[in-house]
Amino acid sequence: MTTQLPLPPHFNPAKVGEVWRVPYQQRAIEAEAWTKQQNIQPAALDKTRVCLLLIDVQNTFCIPDFELFVGGQTGTGAVDDNQRLCEFIYRNLGVITKIVPTLDTHTVMQIFHPIFWVNANGEHPTPAATNITPADIEQGIWQVNPAVANSVTNGDYELLKKQAFNYVKQLSQDGKYPLTVWPYHSMLGGIGHALVSSVEEAIFFHSIARQSQTQFELKGENPLTENYSILRPEVLIGFDDKPIAQKNTSLIKQLLEYDAVIIGGQAKSHCVAWTIDDLLTEIQQVDSTLTNKIYLLEDCTSPVVVPGVVDYTEQANTIFASFAKAGMQIIKSTEQLTIDN
Structure with a gap:
């Protein structure tokens, strides 16, 4: 991977745990100036195509006091993860070809409400x-x-x-x-459904700087099934053997075609783990050696922990270890990736 870039002046790590409006036009002007200053090429010229898949980096999971804040064992997990994630996007701006954020998306009348x-x-x-x-x-x-x-x-x-x-x-x-039965969360049209402001800003900055359209992937709208993984809902077939939902075959195909797929987001024990597990299943049906092009940002994801009630840290670590054993690469956001462009 090429040399990491500096952080742009607008990034404020102290605001990652807050909700605020991204000044789009101002950031767009700054992003275009940044590309000239740092000699950043359009994503269309990438010889090595790198996808950053971000799982449910939404206010509902990532902002303290929101419905399903993922605090991890430290109590500030998702906020710390997203600070590192923003820095990762900015420092690797010239290498990430496309960013694909998933959005957990719910309405009131669903089976888990x-x-x-x-x-x-x-x-x-x-x-x-x-x-x-x-x-x-x-x-x-x-x-x-x-x-x-x-x-x-x-x-x-x-x-x-x-x-x-x-x-x-x-x-x-x-x-x-x-x-x-989950609390009402990620409600379509609500503030909890939105991406974390600092992450949204970084993604927008990337989209302008690399001239690469962000690809938003929605999941969880089906009233009759949960949808932890972006790649498939929990149950596909109804009581009468007729489909009630389907796999996200277009995204699966797309991910398998990238030279590298980097994954982070929330929560490590639930939506992140099950997305990676589904991707592993799809890879093993095609070519098991493709696992070595999957990179897991272990410091940009946290497990569900409710102090005194439940702690999924051990389960999350165990399943990540199994992903590594299958050939996926567990990395930190600060590492220099060995992906050449």
């Missing part, structure tokens, strides 16, 4: 503290809220019940986490 479920008293489950199993549904502890059918299945409550039970059953059969 409190409103979707009720108990015998008509009460909704407590988010983040409730898992729902097939046994819970069979025993009547939780049932699908009949009022939701109007929005999700055109009023067909029986269909909605069958789809929901099938979904919960498939999750337990696949050995993944049971259905978790």
Whole structure:
């Protein structure tokens, strides 16, 4: 990789944990001047094509006091990760061909939100503290809220019940986490859905400087399945063996064609891990040696930790170790990458 660039004067690491408006026009003018000053070429001229895949670097996960802030074991995990991530983007501006940010994207009436479920008293489950199993549904502890059918299945409550039970059953059969009732988060149109301001600024700066369109990838809109990984939802087939969702085949194909794919974002134990795991599955079906072109930014991602409740650090580290064993390269954002352009 070419020599790392200096940080541009506008970058303020102290603001990474805050929400603010990016001054686009001002940054665009500065980015064009920066390309001349630092002799940065347009991305179209890259001989080695490098993709930076950023998983869910959104306010909802990355700003303290937002719904699902990923604090990691330090309590400031995502903020520290994003400071390093911004610096990584700026220092490697001349080498990153395209940035692909994923956006967790939700509306109210979804299977993992409190409103979707009720108990015998008509009460909704407590988010983040409730898992729902097939046994819970069979025993009547939780049932699908009949009022939701109007929005999700055109009023067909029986269909909605069958789809929901099938979904919960498939999750337990696949050995993944049971259905978790999450707080309302990453709400489409809301401030939590937006990219972290400092990261958005860095991505915008890159787009202007390299004349490379940022490629936003949405996930999680389907009301009948969770979507931790950007590459596929948790469940693809409904109770009647008909598809309820599909894999992101175009992005999978695109990632496999890059010379290098660098991955960071939140959370290491959930959406990042499962995206990488799905990518590994796809690679192994094509050519297992392709794993050596996947770089994991281990200091730009943190696991889910709720002090005194749950700590996924060990699981996250274990799965990252398995990725390394499969041939992926675990790196730090400060390292000089050995990718030649």
